Amino acid sequence: MNLRNCSRCGKMFNYVAGPTICEPCKKAAEEDFQKVKQYIAENPHASLKQISEDNEVTTKQIQQWIREERLMFSKDSPIQLLCENCGEPITTGRFCAKCKTNMANTLNNSFARPQQALQKPEKKEPKAGMRFLDT
Template sequence: MEIINCKECGRLFNYLSGPRICEDCKRKIEQKFQDVKQYLEKNPNASLDQIAKDNDVTVKQIKLWIREERLILSSPSPDGILCEKCGKPICTGKLCEECKKEVASGLQEAFKKPDAPVEPKKKKDNKNRMRFLDSK
């Protein structure tokens, strides 16, 4: 266990793991998340700037929630989140559907069990056969 300062409020707290913020700040951020979620249910087509302004949250925090797939935008917008692989606008996560499929198929190929190697047939060797000597 480590004693550190909270990145949000500066108070000392016992740090175990996860984000370096105290429990009070975690609760405040979770409450803001719930507020943003309810706001999006009422205003599904709001822009990120409008959501941030109306809920007193940073655009960076909203984008983090979208990347974590905790929030889903109703439609992909150019000012929103872009696919990390191809740059196409997306509604949630880090990758668009096409890139997700591509990555998934690549992983399946990587973890696919290799086919059993086919051993070539051995030719019969006449050297080890029994021989009879004919008497003349």
């Protein structure tokens, strides 16, 4: 048994895996999400505050769904999301497509780099400091 407190309702529950949230809350959160998603489709011009009030979900929860790229907003929505890296307007998530690609590349490179460094043969020439000692 792995008992934890649900991050949503605070009740103890038998934790298995994933987010620290109990089964009833997981279901309720999913229902909230579907409700909000539907609401945004029907009210593309609703503000974050409006969505939060009309659906009785916290703005924090909505923002979390946005970060998880589960909610999308149209370009003319009052909810303006900006790429956290370059400030470009985006419709979901935290970064624009360009930055996401760049970050994926950087990630790959940083994985590849240590290996490349290891494969590089050691330089045979004496170091500048040593040459100075010889003369």
